[in-house]
Amino acid sequence: MAKSNKKQAITMKEIKRQKFLLIWSAVFVIYGIIFYYVPLGGWIMAFQHYKPKTGLLHSKFVGLDKFKFLFYDDVFLKVIRNTLAMGILTLVATFIMAIAFAILLNEVKSMFAKKAIQTISYLPHFLSWIIVCGILHDALSGSGIVNEVLVGLHILKTPINFFAHPGYFWPIVAFANVWKETGWNAIIYLAAITSIDPCLYEAASIDGGGRWAKIRHITLPGIRPTIMILLIMNIGNVLNTSFEIPYLLGNGLIKSVSDTIDIYVLTWGISQSDYSLGTAAGIFKSIVSIVLILIANSVAKRSGGERLF
Amino acid sequence: MKKRSFADIAFTICNSLFMIAFVVITLYPVLNTVAISLNDGIDAVRGNIHLLPRAFTWKNYGTVLRKQNIVTGAYISVARTILGTLIALVANALLSYIVSRKRFMFRSQLSLFWVITMYVNGGMVPILLLYKSLGLTNTFWVYIFPGIIGAFNMLVMRTYMEGLPDALEESAQLDGAGYMTIFVKIISPLCKPIYATVALFVAVGQWNSWFDAMLYNRMKDEYTTLQFELMKLLSSVMQQSGSATNQSTTAVSAVTPTSVRAAATVVTMLPIICLYPFLQRYFVAGLTIGGVKE
Numbered sequence: 001m002a003k004s005n006k007k008q009a010i011t012m013k014e015i016k017r018q019k020f021l022l023i024w025s026a027v028f029v030i031y032g033i034i035f036y037y038v039p040l041g042g043w044i045m046a047f048q049h050y051k052p053k054t055g056l057l058h059s060k061f062v063g064l065d066k067f068k069f070l071f072y073d074d075v076f077l078k079v080i081r082n083t084l085a086m087g088i089l090t091l092v093a094t095f096i097m098a099i100a101f102a103i104l105l106n107e108v109k110s111m112f113a114k115k116a117i118q119t120i121s122y123l124p125h126f127l128s129w130i131i132v133c134g135i136l137h138d139a140l141s142g143s144g145i146v147n148e149v150l151v152g153l154h155i156l157k158t159p160i161n162f163f164a165h166p167g168y169f170w171p172i173v174a175f176a177n178v179w180k181e182t183g184w185n186a187i188i189y190l191a192a193i194t195s196i197d198p199c200l201y202e203a204a205s206i207d208g209g210g211r212w213a214k215i216r217h218i219t220l221p222g223i224r225p226t227i228m229i230l231l232i233m234n235i236g237n238v239l240n241t242s243f244e245i246p247y248l249l250g251n252g253l254i255k256s257v258s259d260t261i262d263i264y265v266l267t268w269g270i271s272q273s274d275y276s277l278g279t280a281a282g283i284f285k286s287i288v289s290i291v292l293i294l295i296a297n298s299v300a301k302r303s304g305g306e307r308l309f
Numbered sequence: 310m311k312k313r314s315f316a317d318i319a320f321t322i323c324n325s326l327f328m329i330a331f332v333v334i335t336l337y338p339v340l341n342t343v344a345i346s347l348n349d350g351i352d353a354v355r356g357n358i359h360l361l362p363r364a365f366t367w368k369n370y371g372t373v374l375r376k377q378n379i380v381t382g383a384y385i386s387v388a389r390t391i392l393g394t395l396i397a398l399v400a401n402a403l404l405s406y407i408v409s410r411k412r413f414m415f416r417s418q419l420s421l422f423w424v425i426t427m428y429v430n431g432g433m434v435p436i437l438l439l440y441k442s443l444g445l446t447n448t449f450w451v452y453i454f455p456g457i458i459g460a461f462n463m464l465v466m467r468t469y470m471e472g473l474p475d476a477l478e479e480s481a482q483l484d485g486a487g488y489m490t491i492f493v494k495i496i497s498p499l500c501k502p503i504y505a506t507v508a509l510f511v512a513v514g515q516w517n518s519w520f521d522a523m524l525y526n527r528m529k530d531e532y533t534t535l536q537f538e539l540m541k542l543l544s545s546v547m548q549q550s551g552s553a554t555n556q557s558t559t560a561v562s563a564v565t566p567t568s569v570r571a572a573a574t575v576v577t578m579l580p581i582i583c584l585y586p587f588l589q590r591y592f593v594a595g596l597t598i599g600g601v602k603e
Contacts, residue, residue, distance in 0.1 A: 010414055018414065020488040021407050025419055028404050028458065032422060035455055039431020039439050101331070104324050113328070119586055120332055123339065126581045128517035130540045131574055135338040137547065138567070143356040145341065179334070191597040211320050236428060248540070251547060262433070269434040270524070282432025290428060 046280035066280040083260040086173045087238035093174040097182045102189035103219055121183025129244035136176055137249060166257040173245045189223055196222040228300055236293035239285050261285050346571035353568040369572035382535040389452040390515040397511045398504060400457045405466035406492045427460040440525060449532050451525045462507045465595055469503040506595025509588050516581060535577050542570045
């Protein structure tokens with residue numbers, strides 16, 4: 001966080017001079033309170049038996065009953081497992097792919113090919129999840145291209161319905177995220193690679209280092225700080241990565257592996273109007289996210305590397 | 310130049326193959342969708358269409374453009390993208406300007422106030438109830454008001470503005486310019502690249518968003534969006550393939566033929582695909598500034 005160099009006395013003259021800044025700050029704070037901080041007040045519902053009729057002030061308080069209910073609910077426990085599994089699998093896969101892609105693209109010597117590949121690589125990022133899921137559904141269907149290739153290569157004898165077997169779902173989610181975001185995530189790594197001192201590579205060449213050696217001993221250590229920061233930032237998002245695909249492509253056959261916390265909230269909190277239960281599940285998700293970020297941050301701090309705060 | 314070693318050549322070949330595979334896997338599904346959208350619907354059911362349509366026709370696009378909901382959705386999507394982007398751009402720019410003024414008295418507090426919102430949020434249910442009580446549900450404005458300020462966009466813009474020389478502001482102040490004049494006449498013209506970046510982020514988010522239409526405006530056909538209409542087409546197909554029966558017959562009995570769905574998909578993705586290559590240098594620069602330094 002940036003710190004002002006010198007604390008200056010708040011004088012009437014200064015207030016007058018900063019009037020424009022102060023008035024608009026107030027507008028933004030009011031806006032922020034309404035749209036971001038008031039919903040936090042809604043967390044009270046999780047400790048109540050909230051009914052829209054009685055409202056927030058007069059609903060009966062039930063303590064931690066809603067949370068107890070959640071943790072005795074087998075469905076919710078499964079939902080936590082699914083959310084974590086898909087989140088972590090996605091995080092690991094997208095991370096490794098983005099770094100690998102950035103490093104390998106950097107090794108492409110033709111400027112034209114490099115530019116063209118990079119432009120193409122951004123494309124999927126700009127497509128909505130609806131479109132990506134539609135594409136995924138068609139590609140993985142019985143007559144889709146994936147089955148066609150697998151049967152053609154004699155890896156499969158007959159086409160399989162990927163969305164009917166629970167075992168395939170998590171890898172599909174991770175793959176879809178890799179497909180959509182690899183090029184986009186690589187942007188920052190490519191920028192970090194460009195800022196590595198070229199002298200290091202020359203020195204390595206003189207010492208007879210090959211391209212692998214250069215990647216391992218110069219490029220990777222050079223982008224390590226960037227990797228660490230992005231890792232910490234993304235760990236806080238682990239629970240958010242698994243909503244769209246499970247929601248859009250999940251079905252009755254694979255419900256036990258595809259339902260996530262957000263879907264649970266949507267089903268119970270919103271469709272069934274159990275606001276208290278939905279809020280409790282949402283709070284659980286927020287707390288886990290914050291704890292994950294704090295853990296990642298302190299691990300990074302202890303290992304002496306970059307950190308977020 | 311030294312003679313290239315065997316390992317070096319092997320590396321180049323493997324890397325080229327990897328890049329070719331990457332490009333094919335990225336582009337094929339998109340091109341395939343375009344090919345299917347240009348193919349006759351009944352013929353498309355036979356499958357085996359790859360990069361070129363087998364029985365060429367524009368008919369699917371006609372079918373799509375005659376659907377009342379899709380036309381309404383297109384209007385709403387365009388409206389929310391333009392209006393939402395303009396408002397968000399002005400608001401984020403002004404907020405970033407304020408928190409990047411070195412002499413502003415509540416500078417770090419205001420920054421922190423917004424950074425917190427990146428990590429903590431009320432969750433789906435309290436937010437829905439809030440929008441209900443504000444009267445935003447079942448209106449167009451639910452697409453605009455909630456997303457005006459984004460903390461990430463603020464950070465990206467703030468970092469950029471902090472990189473501008475202080476002397477600009479100081480000399481303008483000596484000439485008697487107030488903070489508003491400095492924002493409009495001096496800082497903003499220099500921030501065009503970062504404004505373009507953030508505008509692109511917001512516009513893509515607006516165009517691609519579907520969840521808000523489903524959650525807050527499900528009952529209001531007049532406020533449907535293109536993405537939500539596409540979602541309805543997709544979920545009608547999904548319900549059938551989820552039923553474990555033989556897959557390849559799905560398309561025949563589907564409510565909406567695959568080819569019409571493909572046409573709707575192309576209509577939905579075309580504007581962004583045409584636009585993003587031209588804005589490339591802006592978002593690359595913007596992401597690099599915002600991502601690495603923060």
